[in-house]
Amino acid sequence: MKKLEQKVAVITGSTRGIGLAIAREFVSEGAKVVITSSRRENVEAAVRSFPEGSVYGYACDVSSYEAMEGLVNAAVDRFGVIDCFINNAGITDTFESVADSSPEDWGRVIDTNLKGTYYGSRAAVRYYLDSGRKGKIINLAGSGTDRKSNTPYISAYGSTKAAIARFTFAMAEEYRQSGISVMLLHPGLVRTSIVTPANPTPEFIRQLDTFNTIQDIFAQSPDRAARYAVRMASGWSDGKTGLYLSALDGKRKKLMLLSYPFRKMLNRIDRRTY
Numbered sequence: 001m002k003k004l005e006q007k008v009a010v011i012t013g014s015t016r017g018i019g020l021a022i023a024r025e026f027v028s029e030g031a032k033v034v035i036t037s038s039r040r041e042n043v044e045a046a047v048r049s050f051p052e053g054s055v056y057g058y059a060c061d062v063s064s065y066e067a068m069e070g071l072v073n074a075a076v077d078r079f080g081v082i083d084c085f086i087n088n089a090g091i092t093d094t095f096e097s098v099a100d101s102s103p104e105d106w107g108r109v110i111d112t113n114l115k116g117t118y119y120g121s122r123a124a125v126r127y128y129l130d131s132g133r134k135g136k137i138i139n140l141a142g143s144g145t146d147r148k149s150n151t152p153y154i155s156a157y158g159s160t161k162a163a164i165a166r167f168t169f170a171m172a173e174e175y176r177q178s179g180i181s182v183m184l185l186h187p188g189l190v191r192t193s194i195v196t197p198a199n200p201t202p203e204f205i206r207q208l209d210t211f212n213t214i215q216d217i218f219a220q221s222p223d224r225a226a227r228y229a230v231r232m233a234s235g236w237s238d239g240k241t242g243l244y245l246s247a248l249d250g251k252r253k254k255l256m257l258l259s260y261p262f263r264k265m266l267n268r269i270d271r272r273t274y
Contacts, residue, residue: 002030003234008079010034010071012062012120013089015046017192017274018140021222022086022229027054029230034075036060036089062089062116063108068123076127084136084233085124087117087164092157092194095204106156113160114167121171125180134179138232139168141186141246153203165244172242181241183232187225188248189218191273216269217260218248 015037043057060067144158151158172182
């Protein structure tokens, strides 16, 4: 039997990158998935890439609580229930120092990443409480989550990921006795559009060689994070909460660092953008 047979999942920001990889893995494991993005054309294109009937597309802005409530209602109307809600949608700032940053852009990252995670989590937990279901909420960590992970020039992004971690563990404690699982997933470093800006700043260009080397060493396919997400959404996490899984933990980092010279020599470094 597949790990997510007859399960229904909502995944925000799931028309590309990590979110799309998670959606594909969930469908392959038997789940029905609600695909979302703020752009309707992106939703429609992503839905066409899945087997008919396996996904439902819904365009919404995660920085609006009303939109998140609408997403939950639409998912329930379509599939009857929600078993897992994944707050994946995220953006980053434009690789500038705080003095050079745009307050509007900085605030937009907060609205999407942090408020979006809060809004999605609140809408999902209220649905679980009202329906009496013991569902699961998975929030996405990232650079800034770990105490040693400083994020110069992307201070808004790093701040949101640090806050999302604290928010996730606080929420896990609040609902520990409810049967609702609240968990945190770190996808590791993945080459997505979020780390390859269309209009790079002078600071980004200055550090590009260093950043490319870091990506060559540590970047992974989003499929690894997707498999971790399946594990968290499956029966493996039943009765558990406050869990944290990382697709790039200490052991994995060491392995990738040691293997880097051999992967480089054999031309086996994956430089695709997902």
